[in-house]
Amino acid sequence: MTPEELQEISDSEKEAQSKYSHTVNVCVAAGCLSCQSQNVKDALEKEIKTQGLEQSCCVKGAGCMGLCSEGPLVSADNKILYKKVAPQDAPAIVQSLGQAPVSRLVCATDVPFFQKQKKIVLENSGVIDAERVEDYVAASGYAALIQALTEMTPGEVIEQVTRSGLRGRGGAGYPTGLKWSTVAKAASARKFAICNADEGDPGAFMDRSVLESDPHRVLEGMLLAAYAVGASEGYFYVRAEYPLAIKRLRLAIKQAERLGLLGSNICGTRFNFRVDVRLGAGAFVCGEETALIASIEGKRGMPRPRPPFPAQAGMYGEPTLINNVETYANVPSIIRNGGDWYAKIGTEKSKGTKVFALAGRIQNTGLVEVPMGITLREIVFEIGGGIPEGKQFKAVQTGGPSGGCLPSQFLDMPVDYESLARAGSIMGSGGMIVIDETACMVDVAKYFMDFCMSESCGKCIPCRAGTYQLYELLNRITHYQASPQDMDVLAELCDLLKNTSLCGLGQSAANPVLSTLRYFGDEYKAHVSSQTCQAGVCGNSGGAR
Amino acid sequence: MNAAAGVKTLRIDERDFSARADETILEVARQNGIFIPTLCELKGLSEVGACRLCLVEVKNSNRLLPACVTRVEEGMEITTNSQRLERYRRSILELLFTERNHICSVCVSNGHCELQSLAQKLGMDHVHFPYRYPKAQVDASHPRFLVDHNRCILCSRCVRVCDEVEGAHTWDVKGRGINTQIISDLDQPWGSSETCTGCGKCVHVCPTGALSEKGRSVAEMMKRRQFLPYLTLMREDRE
Amino acid sequence: MSKLRLATVWLDGCSGCHMSFLDLDERLIALGEKIELVYSPLVDTKVFPENVDITLVEGAVSSEEDLHKVQLIRQRTKTLVSLGDCAVTANVPGMRNAFGTKAIYDRAYRENVTLDPGIPNETVPQLLASARPVHEIVAVDLFVPGCPPSADTIFYVLNSLLEGCAAEICAKTRFGA
Numbered sequence: 001m002t003p004e005e006l007q008e009i010s011d012s013e014k015e016a017q018s019k020y021s022h023t024v025n026v027c028v029a030a031g032c033l034s035c036q037s038q039n040v041k042d043a044l045e046k047e048i049k050t051q052g053l054e055q056s057c058c059v060k061g062a063g064c065m066g067l068c069s070e071g072p073l074v075s076a077d078n079k080i081l082y083k084k085v086a087p088q089d090a091p092a093i094v095q096s097l098g099q100a101p102v103s104r105l106v107c108a109t110d111v112p113f114f115q116k117q118k119k120i121v122l123e124n125s126g127v128i129d130a131e132r133v134e135d136y137v138a139a140s141g142y143a144a145l146i147q148a149l150t151e152m153t154p155g156e157v158i159e160q161v162t163r164s165g166l167r168g169r170g171g172a173g174y175p176t177g178l179k180w181s182t183v184a185k186a187a188s189a190r191k192f193a194i195c196n197a198d199e200g201d202p203g204a205f206m207d208r209s210v211l212e213s214d215p216h217r218v219l220e221g222m223l224l225a226a227y228a229v230g231a232s233e234g235y236f237y238v239r240a241e242y243p244l245a246i247k248r249l250r251l252a253i254k255q256a257e258r259l260g261l262l263g264s265n266i267c268g269t270r271f272n273f274r275v276d277v278r279l280g281a282g283a284f285v286c287g288e289e290t291a292l293i294a295s296i297e298g299k300r301g302m303p304r305p306r307p308p309f310p311a312q313a314g315m316y317g318e319p320t321l322i323n324n325v326e327t328y329a330n331v332p333s334i335i336r337n338g339g340d341w342y343a344k345i346g347t348e349k350s351k352g353t354k355v356f357a358l359a360g361r362i363q364n365t366g367l368v369e370v371p372m373g374i375t376l377r378e379i380v381f382e383i384g385g386g387i388p389e390g391k392q393f394k395a396v397q398t399g400g401p402s403g404g405c406l407p408s409q410f411l412d413m414p415v416d417y418e419s420l421a422r423a424g425s426i427m428g429s430g431g432m433i434v435i436d437e438t439a440c441m442v443d444v445a446k447y448f449m450d451f452c453m454s455e456s457c458g459k460c461i462p463c464r465a466g467t468y469q470l471y472e473l474l475n476r477i478t479h480y481q482a483s484p485q486d487m488d489v490l491a492e493l494c495d496l497l498k499n500t501s502l503c504g505l506g507q508s509a510a511n512p513v514l515s516t517l518r519y520f521g522d523e524y525k526a527h528v529s530s531q532t533c534q535a536g537v538c539g540n541s542g543g544a545r
Numbered sequence: 546m547n548a549a550a551g552v553k554t555l556r557i558d559e560r561d562f563s564a565r566a567d568e569t570i571l572e573v574a575r576q577n578g579i580f581i582p583t584l585c586e587l588k589g590l591s592e593v594g595a596c597r598l599c600l601v602e603v604k605n606s607n608r609l610l611p612a613c614v615t616r617v618e619e620g621m622e623i624t625t626n627s628q629r630l631e632r633y634r635r636s637i638l639e640l641l642f643t644e645r646n647h648i649c650s651v652c653v654s655n656g657h658c659e660l661q662s663l664a665q666k667l668g669m670d671h672v673h674f675p676y677r678y679p680k681a682q683v684d685a686s687h688p689r690f691l692v693d694h695n696r697c698i699l700c701s702r703c704v705r706v707c708d709e710v711e712g713a714h715t716w717d718v719k720g721r722g723i724n725t726q727i728i729s730d731l732d733q734p735w736g737s738s739e740t741c742t743g744c745g746k747c748v749h750v751c752p753t754g755a756l757s758e759k760g761r762s763v764a765e766m767m768k769r770r771q772f773l774p775y776l777t778l779m780r781e782d783r784e
Numbered sequence: 785m786s787k788l789r790l791a792t793v794w795l796d797g798c799s800g801c802h803m804s805f806l807d808l809d810e811r812l813i814a815l816g817e818k819i820e821l822v823y824s825p826l827v828d829t830k831v832f833p834e835n836v837d838i839t840l841v842e843g844a845v846s847s848e849e850d851l852h853k854v855q856l857i858r859q860r861t862k863t864l865v866s867l868g869d870c871a872v873t874a875n876v877p878g879m880r881n882a883f884g885t886k887a888i889y890d891r892a893y894r895e896n897v898t899l900d901p902g903i904p905n906e907t908v909p910q911l912l913a914s915a916r917p918v919h920e921i922v923a924v925d926l927f928v929p930g931c932p933p934s935a936d937t938i939f940y941v942l943n944s945l946l947e948g949c950a951a952e953i954c955a956k957t958r959f960g961a
Contacts, residue, residue, distance in 0.1 A: 642873075646878070646879065646882065647959075648873075648875055648876060648878070648879060648960075649869065649931065649958075649959040649960025650869055650875055650876065650931035650959075650960045651876060652960065655960040656960070661958060661959055661960060662958070664958065664959060665954050665958035665959075666954075667954075668954045669954070670872070670927040670928075670929055670953050670954055671866065671872050671873070671917070671919060671924075671927040671929070672873065672917075673919070675920060676873075676874065676878065676881075676916075676917070678878060678881035678882050678914060679882060680882035680883070681882075
């Protein structure tokens with residue numbers, strides 16, 4: 001593959017697309033598929049055939065368009081968005097092409113949900129057909145890879161990523177450029193690059209959506225990383241619960257191999273890279289990098305103490321780069337537009353954009369990409385459309401089971417790594433669960449502790465037995481059976497878990513309890529001393545779950 | 546590890562030491578008579594850093610570090626014992642006592658048990674977390690040995706000795722979290738295991754009475770571990 | 785100086801701790817100079833008295849009666865000592881906890897009984913769902929593990945309490961000792 005050949009693919013694809021005067025995109029990512037968008041797509045295709053418009057109209061299975069709660073979503077000519085489309089709406093939509101839109105189905109796009117977003121990772125989502133590499137190439141896909149391989153040294157690639165200020169999107173926010181240069185410096189003939197797609201936080205579906213909507217972008221990012229650090233073997237570690245993401249990723253790998261973008265002597269250079277997909281069997285802890293490596297190696301997925309870090313000794317003891325899906329997905333744009341371009345977006349220490357999965361008690365459930373530094377209020381009340389049914393906002397949970405619950409006093413806080421950490425939560429992978437007044441915060445903490453208890457790998461005792469004890473204690477609180485002394489034990493166990501657990505899962509497992517204790521301590525107190533639950537969730541039957 | 550890796554100087558509990566760069570904090574402490582409690586660690590087996598009892602404070606590190614896997618570094622200043630560490634260690638021991646049914650008075654290893662003696666040594670005179678009292682099984686299907694899961698602390702010494710020293714890998718771990726359990730082969734009765742060689746190494750590295758020889762009554766199970774350093778030494782010589 | 789008022793109680797245990805107490809032998813006589821035994825299975829008092837300085841509690845809290853007793857004892861005692869593994873950890877009585885009370889009753893009163901099997905509901909106090917260590921029910925001031933703690937340990941504990949100095953229990957005894 002040469003730059004010219006890539007251009008040729010791009011040109012011919014654009015030409016083919018320009019033959020159609022109208023394009024109808026139907027979301028066929030998991031969210032809309034679950035409300036029968038495949039039937040909508042079939043109906044549209046059938047309708048176009050019936051009306052004999054095959055030559056001028058094209059129906060495309062596209063990726064996620066973001067507003068999942070209004071699915072199935074259909075966009076006509078990438079201009080008009082239709083929501084909650086049913087198969088019987090197909091004739092009306094096809095007839096309206098090039099004319100006035102079908103007003104009863106129109107989903108307004110001049111609202112904050114769309115206007116306030118800034119799309120880098122999701123720029124192709126909902127626009128291109130995830131199953132056709134040509135469509136990705138026509139959208140400037142693989143240009144960054146070819147550019148890097150033909151014009152840049154690995155050091156220059158790392159330089160751009162470092163300048164961009166990109167930080168790991170998997171949770172901890174480690175500077176990506178620094179991680180890459182550590183692996184690049186490690187002296188070894190054999191290095192690995194791994195993509196962590198073991199997304200497991202409750203309510204989080206960013207990585208799934210990116211893989212379903214734009215798998216080549218992730219692959220290209222990983223190839224750039226592999227080139228930069230000198231890795232020749234790679235693995236995607238995807239949870240098995242994401243069958244569609246896995247299917248599209250495998251297809252993308254096959255297509256890239258066919259085009260000579262994967263394999264030996266890529267683009268006629270000495271760069272070789274093979275990549276394989278490994279399925280996670282559903283253990284949350286396998287998102288922890290050392291457990292993930294153990295799992296790929298065929299061992300039981302359990303973390304091991306760090307150091308040594310994977311960058312020094314990872315897969316089979318060799319230097320290994322692990323980045324998350326979203327991190328890789330940012331890289332092609334950074335290389336294409338330059339690190340400085342990326343660094344202009346966001347805040348001083350948190351650059352670029354972040355994809356969030358909005359869930360919980362919020363009007364607009366779905367996937368959004370926003371610039372770092374946006375406030376929680378903008379996300380929840382403008383983009384998210386606020387709380388349904390006129391209920392009061394109570395908290396927003398970020399960072400999944402390792403994160404925390406932030407009350408309304410933080411609504412005007414900018415969303416960046418440091419601010420979230422200072423407030424007692426974390427950026428995490430991007431799950432954002434909105435909680436309204438009908439929820440009991442002790443019950444919420446119990447839910448997350450239940451999750452951590454079930455997902456503890458059992459290796460170290462503080463996490464194995466500590467999460468159990470904490471869960472039981474929270475259970476007693478929600479059953480009004482706890483004593484004031486139990487509150488001391490609660491604090492003690494949280495401290496123990498945080499300071500003595502082996503891996504990040506255990507160390508952060510107490511965060512939901514700690515943050516709710518910090519901001520909703522009076523709710524705990526009410527349960528313990530006056531046997532009352534403000535939200536009316538708990539009681540002798542003991543909580544919603 | 547390369548023996549020529551150089552010499553590091555460090556301070557442990559306000560005393561100066563020098564150590565080889567490939568040595569762990571635990572090794573240096575032991576050579577110099579400084580006690581750091583351990584349970585999963587056993588010389589001759591790989592370290593897993595799982596029991597968290599050997600956590601020590603290292604100056605300028607915001608985290609506690611497990612002495613068994615942390616290599617010495619130049620200028621390290623280590624505290625092996627502080628009120629905070631004592632508190633954590635006692636809590637960890639207490640959690641171990643709560644998660645299964647450790648009834649010392651009726652145990653074959655009474656008086657020869659590492660868990661029991663650590664509890665005494667660390668001044669743990671009671672457990673202030675609620676006990677779980679799980680229903681754990683006893684597998685006595687093996688002709689010579691038995692495993693009593695009531696007494697298992699999941700240190701994984703048996704798993705490691707069977708894999709790393711005996712080469713049989715009969716033992717492994719199943720389940721997650723509080724339901725984690727040691728299993729033989731693919732979770733079948735020990736007696737029907739096709740990989741077990743009956744060598745008994747697992748029994749003798751077990752720190753508690755979880756693995757024992759049949760026919761032993763209360764307090765009669767003495768563990769003999771001399772084979773492990775001997776085998777390790779002989780294998781090192783051969784290499 | 786007035787004598788310290790000592791009580792000993794026997795909840796769900798084997799009475800081994802009391803046997804060990806008796807093993808103090810002639811030291812009991814010396815102790816008698818300083819303490820008055822106001823309540824014990826070894827003496828005939830029927831009601832647990834008020835204003836007890838030290839109570840040694842043997843056994844786990846296992847039945848309705850134990851529960852009632854230990855709460856009363858706590859109210860009327862200055863220093864409550866959990867004596868022996870059953871009181872400290874629930875020990876052997878706690879081994880029933882994994883099985884549930886029904887299985888225990890059946891085994892004790894039906895399966896192994898030939899004459900008139902049946903679960904008593906009048907003369908025998910009802911079992912609690914599980915046997916618990918004393919400190920899970922009421923506050924405990926001092927823990928003395930051991931099965932049973934040796935006479936030396938008990939002597940040491942009592943002397944420490946008499947002299948009002950902190951007892952280094954773990955130097956003297958351990959679980960299962």
